[in-house]
Amino acid sequence: MDDKSSDPAAIKKRRKKVDDNSKVVDNSATVQGLPLHILYEILVRISSVRSVVSSKIVHPTWLDLINDSQFIKAYNEKLKSSICPLLVVRGYKNDIYHQTMYLLESNNSFDQFTSKIKFHMPNMRLSPRPCVIPRSPYQVQDFVVSSCEGLVAWTLSYNYYPIIVCNPITGEYIMVDDAQIAPNCKLSPRCVFIGIGFNHQNNHFELLRLIRSIALDNGRISIRWFTDVCTLGVEPLNWVNTGVAFRSFIGDFFLGEITQVININSVIYWMHEGKRSICYFDFEKRVFKVVRIIHMSGDSGTLSTVGGLGEDRGLFCVSLISYHDDRVEIWSMKNNGNKGDVIWTRCYHIVTNFSKLEAISIFPKVRYSFIKYLENGKVLLQYLNDLFVVYDPSLGVETCRFRVIEDASVSLYGKKLVLHKPSLIPLREALKCNNIQVFKGSTDI
Numbered sequence: 001m002d003d004k005s006s007d008p009a010a011i012k013k014r015r016k017k018v019d020d021n022s023k024v025v026d027n028s029a030t031v032q033g034l035p036l037h038i039l040y041e042i043l044v045r046i047s048s049v050r051s052v053v054s055s056k057i058v059h060p061t062w063l064d065l066i067n068d069s070q071f072i073k074a075y076n077e078k079l080k081s082s083i084c085p086l087l088v089v090r091g092y093k094n095d096i097y098h099q100t101m102y103l104l105e106s107n108n109s110f111d112q113f114t115s116k117i118k119f120h121m122p123n124m125r126l127s128p129r130p131c132v133i134p135r136s137p138y139q140v141q142d143f144v145v146s147s148c149e150g151l152v153a154w155t156l157s158y159n160y161y162p163i164i165v166c167n168p169i170t171g172e173y174i175m176v177d178d179a180q181i182a183p184n185c186k187l188s189p190r191c192v193f194i195g196i197g198f199n200h201q202n203n204h205f206e207l208l209r210l211i212r213s214i215a216l217d218n219g220r221i222s223i224r225w226f227t228d229v230c231t232l233g234v235e236p237l238n239w240v241n242t243g244v245a246f247r248s249f250i251g252d253f254f255l256g257e258i259t260q261v262i263n264i265n266s267v268i269y270w271m272h273e274g275k276r277s278i279c280y281f282d283f284e285k286r287v288f289k290v291v292r293i294i295h296m297s298g299d300s301g302t303l304s305t306v307g308g309l310g311e312d313r314g315l316f317c318v319s320l321i322s323y324h325d326d327r328v329e330i331w332s333m334k335n336n337g338n339k340g341d342v343i344w345t346r347c348y349h350i351v352t353n354f355s356k357l358e359a360i361s362i363f364p365k366v367r368y369s370f371i372k373y374l375e376n377g378k379v380l381l382q383y384l385n386d387l388f389v390v391y392d393p394s395l396g397v398e399t400c401r402f403r404v405i406e407d408a409s410v411s412l413y414g415k416k417l418v419l420h421k422p423s424l425i426p427l428r429e430a431l432k433c434n435n436i437q438v439f440k441g442s443t444d445i
Contacts, residue, residue, distance in 0.1 A: 039065060043062075043066065043075075049117070049424070050117050053169060072424045075424055076423055079421060082422065083311070083371070083372045084419075084422060085103075085417055085420070086102070086418045086420035087386055087417055088101050088102075088418065089101075090416075099143075101118070102118055103117040105117075117168065117169065118443070119441060120442040143156050144195065144258045144261065145261070147418040148195075148196045148198050148263040149205070149421060149423065149430075150423020151165055151196060151205060152168060152418070152420065155193050163175070163193060165196065165207075168420075168422075168443065169423060169443075170424070170425075171440055173439050176207065191211055192209060194208040194258070194270055194281070195207070195208060195263070195268050197266060197267070197268045197283040204232060205231075205431060206229050206231050206283050207229065208227065208228070209227075209230075210228070212225055225245045226241050226242075226243065226245060227288050228240065229283070232433070233431040235435065242286045246290065256275060260369070262310065266283045268280065268283070269316050271309060276293050276306060278292075291342055293306055296327070304320050305320070305321050306318055306321075307319035310369050310419070312332050312347055312370055312373060315332040315334055317331060317332040319381075321368060326351070326352045327350075327352070328350040329346055329348065329350070330346070330350070330370050331347065332344070333345075348379065350391055367384060368383060369417065371388075378390050379393065387401060388402055388404070
């Protein structure tokens with residue numbers, strides 16, 4: 001017999017090991033054992049949406065708490081002032097479009113990204129409706145995407161494709177039919193979807209589109225564009241004509257690609273490719289206008305171009321770029337009361353260093369779209385596609401640059417950026433409609 005087995009010290013050590021393994025864990029000493037009101041205060045103070053959503057898998061108590069309506073309401077109040085870049089990447093293969101969204105989060109100074117939420121949107125097959133003139137897949141590649149109060153709406157730009165409204169955080173989405181045409185637009189109809197907005201008067205989300213009708217006006221061909229609005233959450237779900245938006249005897253002003261869409265309060269702004277004008281629609285007043293963009297300081301407008309759209313502390317703004325002398329200016333726009341005109345104010349003058357290749361259009365033009373004003377006095381700008389810049393206006397220098405997507409297989413020409421306010425509110429609750437069919441997408445947290 002082994003002497004170690006009968007050694008009193010060895011026996012005492014074995015008993016201690018058994019006793020330690022049989023101890024019951026005291027939950028009060030762990031995070032799971034925290035009182036609910038303490039856990040609530042901890043979670044509601046987490047700035048990263050990704051961290052909050054991923055915390056659901058920690059414990060069933062955490063899941064119930066994060067899904068609680070009171071917690072969602074409190075956390076959404078905190079997110080009201082939070083604007084995140086939402087990069088939408090499009091792919092196309094075998095007559096099928098597929099989209100992926102990247103919601104980007106960072107610290108307050110945007111020195112580095114802290115997290116990235118990836119949402120795979122449903123695929124869309126290229127199949128034009130019989131009422132529309134067929135186009136080749138290469139002519140229907142344009143897509144439009146917009147964001148408002150936590151929801152994102154996107155579709156192919158023309159030809160009555162279904163509109164997908166989704167919440168990238170919850171992974172839910174619905175599909176809205178875009179085929180209904182108003183009676184006064186039956187002749188040569190053409191549809192251009194603009195985006196989603198929120199009407200504070202009826203407290204509902206609404207979709208906006210433009211419908212073209214061609215008619216004879218005193219012997220001349222007249223092109224008329226009508227604004228159509230679809231109120232989500234109101235049964236039945238119909239498009240309602242709100243009046244004539246634009247008349248033209250030549251050309252199709254609204255058939256250029258929609259480069260960017262911005263939502264501020266109840267007003268949606270957008271710009272068409274090749275046009276030096278901004279279109280906007282007020283969902284509450286049902287007012288549509290086209291506004292000419294101001295010229296750059298000391299420029300007749302022939303040597304500068306519009307880089308991108310953005311929002312600076314509640315005001316709509318545009319970036320103007322002059323490639324021949326490396327200048328970029330950010331201008332904000334606000335309505336001048338009841339006079340109907342607008343006031344432009346220069347906010348920032350950015351010192352740049354464009355390369356000759358950028359100046360002669362061999363490479364895609366930079367944008368310098370204004371994204372957000374940072375807490376440290378710096379500003380976050382979109383430089384080009386998924387490349388972002390943090391700029392310090394006081395010093396007149398860029399403090400850092402960073403790229404979001406490192407995958408070389410992703411096309412540089414299939415990306416669009418929108419400004420997004422994340423929301424944890426379930427889609428049915430946000431749309432105030434329990435009868436609508438909601439689908440579940442794929443979200444990578």
